[in-house]
Amino acid sequence: MAVYTEVSDAALTAFLQAYEIGTLLSYKGIAEGVENTNFFLHTTAGFYILTLYEKRVRADDLPFFLNLMEHLADRGLACPQPIRNRGGQALGQLCGRPAVIVSFLEGVSVKQPNADHCRALGRALAGLHAAGCDFGMVRENNLSVQAWRPLFRSAEAQADGVAPGLAERIRADLAVLEAGWPSGLPGGVIHADLFTDNVFFIGEALSGLIDFYFACTDAFAYDIAICLNAWCFDPDGTYHRDMGAALIAGYEAVRPLEPAEVAALPILARGAALRFMLTRLVDWLNVPPGALVQPKDPLEYDRRLTFHRSAGHARDYGWEG
Amino acid sequence: MAVYTEVSDAALTAFLQAYEIGTLLSYKGIAEGVENTNFFLHTTAGFYILTLYEKRVRADDLPFFLNLMEHLADRGLACPQPIRNRGGQALGQLCGRPAVIVSFLEGVSVKQPNADHCRALGRALAGLHAAGCDFGMVRENNLSVQAWRPLFRSAEAQADGVAPGLAERIRADLAVLEAGWPSGLPGGVIHADLFTDNVFFIGEALSGLIDFYFACTDAFAYDIAICLNAWCFDPDGTYHRDMGAALIAGYEAVRPLEPAEVAALPILARGAALRFMLTRLVDWLNVPPGALVQPKDPLEYDRRLTFHRSAGHARDYGWEG
CATH class of the missing domain: 3.90.1200.10 (Aminoglycoside phosphotransferase (APH), C-terminal lobe)
Structure with a gap:
């Protein structure tokens, strides 16, 4: 239940330039997630979750998780869909952390x-x-x-x-x-x-x-x-x-x-x-x-x-x- | 930077029934706010911030703050606008705390x-x-x-x-x-x-x-x-x-x-x-x-x-x- 890594407006704006999801409208740190830092992200293209992976997640495992989410979403499962950047990569880097943007999922x-x-x-x-x-x-x-x-x-x-x-x-x-x-x-x-x-x-x-x-x-x-x-x-x-x-x-x-x-x-x-x-x-x-x-x-x-x-x-x- | 009060889906759903802002789609605790607990709230009617006032805010002062925001928003100032419930009240109660829903403001x-x-x-x-x-x-x-x-x-x-x-x-x-x-x-x-x-x-x-x-x-x-x-x-x-x-x-x-x-x-x-x-x-x-x-x-x-x-x-x- 925490934001472990602070992300400034300037750092996030620069990060988003690698993506085709429009420009930043707002973002808020989410007080959930025991392992990672999550932000609710709104751009002119829609709503997303931005995740920064903290130390407990093994970076080697991230391709498995991200490819899996993409695979499942492609097959119609309602799950977060990783957004690839202009270079075709789902996994980026922000504030020294591996970082990913996924689609926002409604629900409670x-x-x-x-x-x-x-x-x-x-x-x-x-x-x-x-x-x-x-x-x-x-x-x-x-x-x-x-x-x-x-x-x-x-x-x-x-x-x-x-x-x-x-x-x-x-x-x-x-x-x-x-x-x-x-x-x-x-x-x-x-x-x-x-x-x-x-x-x-x-x-x-x-x-x-x-x-x-x-x-x-x-x-x-x-x-x-x-x-x-x-x-x-x-x-x-x-x-x-x-x-x-x-x-x-x-x-x-x-x-x-x-x-x-x-x-x-x-x-x-x-x-x-x-x-x-x-x-x-x-x-x-x-x-x-x-x-x-x-x-x-x-x-x-x-x-x-x-x-x-x-x-x-x-x-x-x-x-x- | 914290959620001081946990709000369950059931408590929030019941609280929202007093308002004319549709039904709940999602909510997330926001890791901001030193004094209060804030949730980002999405309903079928739009986006809002739900605030629960914790102990450091004097409840007597809340009408001043809420009436002021309403006054300023009425005059076109871009600020959060308190949402009145069906009883005409902006100030409600949720999980034992004074609670208010205000309009969501985009920006960084x-x-x-x-x-x-x-x-x-x-x-x-x-x-x-x-x-x-x-x-x-x-x-x-x-x-x-x-x-x-x-x-x-x-x-x-x-x-x-x-x-x-x-x-x-x-x-x-x-x-x-x-x-x-x-x-x-x-x-x-x-x-x-x-x-x-x-x-x-x-x-x-x-x-x-x-x-x-x-x-x-x-x-x-x-x-x-x-x-x-x-x-x-x-x-x-x-x-x-x-x-x-x-x-x-x-x-x-x-x-x-x-x-x-x-x-x-x-x-x-x-x-x-x-x-x-x-x-x-x-x-x-x-x-x-x-x-x-x-x-x-x-x-x-x-x-x-x-x-x-x-x-x-x-x-x-x-x-x-």
Whole structure:
């Protein structure tokens, strides 16, 4: 929630001269975005988002993210479309940072989604997976099962200070997940971070998906598992089976799940919860002095894991096939 | 530079039902505004700014500010226009805060203004003074000369820790200013905070004035003095006489200064510098823990005061009458 890099009118005006999007009318720093600096940008040609990538984003990954957004937008998915400059480049440089202009997407994030929102999300997620099928680039999921033990090690000594018994619970989950993590599931491009912040609605209709900076190549069903975690729980850990059912049904209306995906759903959901718990835990224990961003509570996912440990079948999540 | 109050989609949608500005398309928290929380707001009817007033704004003063903006906009001044709800009220309540929707103003703040910008500013300032002439409300300037000694007292003990000899310099300035502060100058509504952040340009043309939350009833020439301080100095304290000349000439093209105003200009400029030095000094010495906003450097104004102490006549500021 911050503007990390100030951009002067003169610097921005000079930057825009490389683009064919008219002249500057206004721009405002947006108080969102944990990783990057974003500006709402209005020119005589229209509305845009200008993003400056701060240190946490690996510059090597930017071509994957930008090409992916362009690919998906070309196939009709409602997502930000990178604007190429006169030199044909989407990636520029502004105030010493890699910088990109993307099309502005209307819509509002829903704080408390209902089953209708979840159904629309499921449809959009399947649409994203389908649109990404012929995307030519690959990016390994560097926050999947192989990353969790190293993350845990960096937080292990302090974990019980966050919640009693937390280290032991994580240890047990890790053993189960590493032993049983599925491979060979249908896969391709996944969003991998489709929280409510990253899905826009206008009224009841889903209007777009944003923030592709965790997108990678992995099992499609793992993306569903992430969404079930992100959308279908109360903060107290209560699972809303009706919302999960709507999400999965929405997805299957576009792409029916294969039996192996249905079978894997519980372990994928448990793994997704552990993934977010671990990255939140590490962030929680490593708040830099003077941080502008409040870290998210890892224990929300500790509570979700209680549900996942007791779930044995996709039906427990609402699958009704 | 912060969003102090989070506003959910549901809360905002409910709030908007009291207005006749269509339905919500998008909103983004703006990373500007030291005092308040601002959102960029797009509805089916257009673009707006939604402001939630945080604790530092006295709720009693809001009717003055809002009625003034409405008055000025009615007279054709390019400034944010408060939108009245179906009940005829400009001031509403959202998330426990006084809240207002105003029209969105295009334009960009110029970080490094030149003489042309200053000339345009002078014209706009005189236009503001003229447009405010028949405004019926009065608000005392509670940051004028009578406020400076109490401000200084609260910072006096720590002042020399900020810069050697600072307390003594302030003491001497205060004595001169309190003894010679002019009264009876032509006056009315002044903006009182017309820094570069609060003036928008599109290309070379001034497109609007914003942020009327220090507006009050005081001498017009004091507003000029504030602008000379805010626009015509380098951070190192160098005064740009050509920029001051353009600012004053721009102003006088709309409203020529009276002899008493010309005579008072040096002391008004010195007083304006002390006013911003003192409030910055107090903020500098009282940064709350976990503050999201970096305080501004009071010593910028200490350096400007060096110039003001040596200036004896309006000609030193560029007046060429």
